[in-house]
Amino acid sequence: MTDRNIAVETIGLGKSYGRVLALTSVDLKIESGQYFVLLGPSGGGKTTLLRLVGGFIRPSSGRILLHGIDMSEVPPNHRRTSMVFQSYALFPHMTVERNVGYGLRLRKLAKTEVSARVDRMLTLVGLEGLNARMPHELSGGQQQRVQLARALVLESDILLLDEPLASLDANLRKDMCFELKRIQEEVGITFIHVTHNQEEAMTIADRIALISDGALVEEGTPREIYERPKTRFTADFIGENNIFEGIVASIVDGRAIVDLGFVRVAVPCGEVAAAHGEAVLFSVRSELLELGDHAEAAEARDVSVDPVQAIPATYLKEVYLGLTTSHMVRLPDQRDVVVRGVSTSGQAHFAADQAISVRWRTDDAHLLKG
């Protein structure tokens, strides 16, 4: 059975370099026409996965299907993929025109055809009329666009981009992110973009796969990954999450009553099967926590039905970050928690060492897998 709407499917894909196990049994499906991002820390296996899809290296185990056809043993020039390498600079002695048209000339296309397609690509990437420039006469961002045009002009079905924005400064990177997204929407092909920058991934991706330690950790839309990370790794890696550890005291109506040692709180179980007596982790985003009056945490209440959970804490300090302010607080078990709020002008509400409470909407917490 094949599914042509799936641009890339990997089945149990693995790769070892000698004794280094770079990738272990990755099962991944990437839909056609999506902007797909592979995100994760350095050394996790992102480039390895991208190179396997492009055919630059061969799998040690498993298979790769492109548009439903097994391509595991097919060389790069016979796959409908193009790759933009981070380290591959432009040919320095060739004009922009010749750089972009290089692949087409290799294919022995007529001069007029090459020239027309190069012009179209330069317009697409916003470099119209710069045909005669040499690479050293371009800014870093413009060089990046030339590289992109050089890959896009080949009209592949799948474009592979390995850290395409890594050499750009933060401002330019943001602009290029939007540009890349616009270009992808215009050409409508599948983009697979590798980065270790979570903001870049969130800005650009239709879907994100987190890759760490040679494994696919989880996969989803930016919103799913950000708001409902399934694993501790993702909760740590994406945004600012507070992770709590406790023991399940009971399960009441789909909520785990979690004993933190100093207080009990209720956490929706969601998809995680929690059992009585089990050690569990749950996370709450720092911007979904609020600071409150100490009395609130001390109140006797039935947490299992409460729409808001509150726990006692001690205020430490605030860190002003411009738009937002981070409030550092300490729990009775000496763990620190970050509460992020919109900055307000004027006097701070809390003093160091003040007894307070930290609260959140019950539904804003969720259990993590392992």
Ligand SMILES: Nc1ncnc2c1ncn2[C@@H]1O[C@H](COP(=O)(O)OP(=O)(O)OP(=O)(O)O)[C@@H](O)[C@H]1O
């Ligand atoms: N040619 C090679 N020979 C031996 N080991 C390699 C080779 N290429 C990569 N590795 C190892 O495989 C693992 C995965 O590397 P990979 O380049 O895929 O990671 P990455 O996620 O792209 O990292 P980065 O973000 O730093 O580029 C690393 O441990 C790396 O050292």
Ligand SMILES: [Mg+2]
């Ligand atoms: Mg890499």
